[in-house]
Amino acid sequence: MVRRRGRIEFENDRGEIVHYARHENGGGLVSPKADVPHDVVVVPGAYVEAGARIGGGSRLKAGGWVDENAQLGRDVVVAENVHVGPDARIGDLVRLGRGVRIGAGAVVGANARLEDDVQVAPGATVRPGQLVRSSVVTAA
Template sequence: MPRKSMREEFETDDGRVVRYVRHPHGGGFVSPKAKVAPDAWIAKSAYVEENAVVAPGARVGENSWIESGAIVEPEAIVGIAVHLGAGARIGARARVGRGARIGSEAILPAGVKLPADTIVAAGTKVSGRIAA
């Protein structure tokens, strides 16, 4: 039986070729220039872009997109179909609900629980706990 490739290439609308490797824990698409912990879980249809960081024990759900320079701290959970903008930061043990949109450079503190479909504007620093 042929072995499935762990490398993937796509051509963007502007003609650039982007390359990804499949993460061994979940099978998601990870840029070779991203830093993803071996025990993090990246869902099969999720993307982690270059210069992003996904820390140990973190989870990224199906159809989620972690843009360049974003950070997902230890044991944080990024739900299904979440968009984490460039340079955004999700604190340790935080929970981001399905369909949430986190703007570029936004910061969510450790332990925060963000409800589904929440929109956090670019540059926002969320303080305290948000009820889920």
């Protein structure tokens, strides 16, 4: 990790240097190429990657990771140690419990609630308003 004038740099698993800045509302790390409004809370230990878009009023807790080009709607709660995979789409008012894993390109409809440790397979869909208690949601 290297710190340079308000920026933090890491080398990712592909050997690329990625840049982050501390988010003003919480201090978590946000790519300068992400769209994260001022009213979103990103706590220390949470990351938002390049191309990600997060709707107003959302909260990312420690260990929350919003991957490249993922989109979160308004007022989404991302609990501890959650990974939202690349290109995933999360609707408004969704609650993601601790340890949830959302696969690449998966879709979680508005008002859905995923309890702790749920895994959503790449490309799978969770219906709007659905409560998911099972450990794995697979693509149809």
